[in-house]
Amino acid sequence: MSELTQQFKQFAAEHGAALVGIAPPERFADWPAEHSPMSIAPEARAVVAIGLRITRGTLRGNEEGTNFNTYGVFGYAWLDSDFVSLTTFECAEYLEDNGWEAAPLFPFPTEAYPQGIAVRKGAPAPNVYPDFARVAVACGLGEIGINGDLLTPRFGPRQRIQLILTDAPLDPDPLCEEKVCRECLACAESCPLGAVSVTEFDELTVAGKTMRVAKIDYAKCRVCQNGACPNKYHAAGRPDRLGAICNRTCVDALEARGAVGNTFENPFRVRQPWGIDATGQLVDVPVKPMAEQLDKERE
Ligand code: SF4
Ligand code: SF4
Structure with missing residues (x-):
């Protein structure tokens, strides 16, 4: 370097x-x-x-x-x-x-x-x-x-x-070879609005790296009350979903599988998550805390 x-x-x-x-x-x-x-x-x-x-x-x-x-x-x-x-x-x-x-x-x-x-x-x-x-x-x-x-x-x-x-001649980094997404679909299953498809996917290639991405109905994400926020720069932009249940479920899923480097003493999700549907009503979310789920799989 x-x-x-x-x-x-x-x-x-x-x-x-x-x-x-x-x-x-x-x-x-x-x-x-x-x-x-x-x-x-x-x-x-x-x-x-x-x-x-x-x-x-x-x-x-x-x-x-x-x-x-x-x-x-x-x-x-x-x-x-x-x-x-x-x-x-x-x-x-x-x-x-x-x-x-x-x-x-x-x-x-x-x-x-x-x-x-x-x-x-x-x-x-x-x-x-x-x-x-x-x-x-x-x-x-x-x-x-x-x-x-x-x-x-x-x-x-x-x-x-x-x-x-x-214009600084900085040395490039290699593309990330590590596979982070486990394609577990827990993000999709946790979405109370069904915005993330579990059957339809697109292939996306960036700099020769090809990734599989679910078809996502961002119109549903725009009205989501599960922790999503409107795009703060422009109304036309995709909403911010990083605090929503889909991504919080991903945080839990990746940690439980040892797939991320930033680790914690205690699991992220410690109780059954909450969810709100398109009509504003509380609904059951069919996703359990991952640590609990993985314990059951191991039994
Ligand atoms: S929850 Fe995370 S790891 Fe699992 S499929 Fe969704 S994005 Fe990938
Ligand atoms: S932001 Fe809301 S509607 Fe969109 S995928 Fe996540 S939980 Fe579902």
Whole structure:
């Protein structure tokens, strides 16, 4: 690893980054111009994904159904807009202090495109934004799971990502070889609205890495009362589902199977989860705490 890359990663870690991944421009060669990071900074030599964890305790109030505000701020609003963005900005400053241009990017939703007209022939209209989960895969941080969200070997679905596009010659990271999603479908089975298909899947390829993703009815996620939040940047964007029962079930499923590096003394899910259907009524969720389920399978 070059000295610059090593020192940059060390700086990022010392300034709060739990995850750093670097992709070369070639990994985006087949991306449409309107969603390619390379359209924003054509001279960039590296795309950097920086992630901070959603702490497991941030999900506790959602899991118990007793406090949604903690996740709303420490897991979503502040985490993204204050904590991840501060680390990302400091990392951009580090690169610029060393003579390299660094453009930071926050996760504005791709669904809100376009927002203006193209200013030169062959250029896409503004505002170009890539899908951040896919960029994170291209940067080697993890994979897209059956649930349609980024899963990393360290935190499963518990992280938020921002990006830096830079002309610094940073060394790329390899794609993540580890299979994180166990394709257990527990996320789909736990959804009280049936938004995640258990029979229909799409194949998604990013930088040559192919993943299987369930067909997801995001219209249902938009009205979900099980811990989902509206997209905070634009109404057209996909809702935030990381605190919803589907992803909390994934957290429990991955931990119970020893599939994530960030481990805990006690299981995440300690009682039967709650669920609310499309009419706003409490319903039974046909998913038990995973530790309990696995104990039964072992008997
Ligand atoms: S709950 Fe299971 S199938 Fe769903 S994303 Fe997590 S590991 Fe994959
Ligand atoms: S966000 Fe809600 S509706 Fe969408 S998959 Fe998750 S639990 Fe189901």
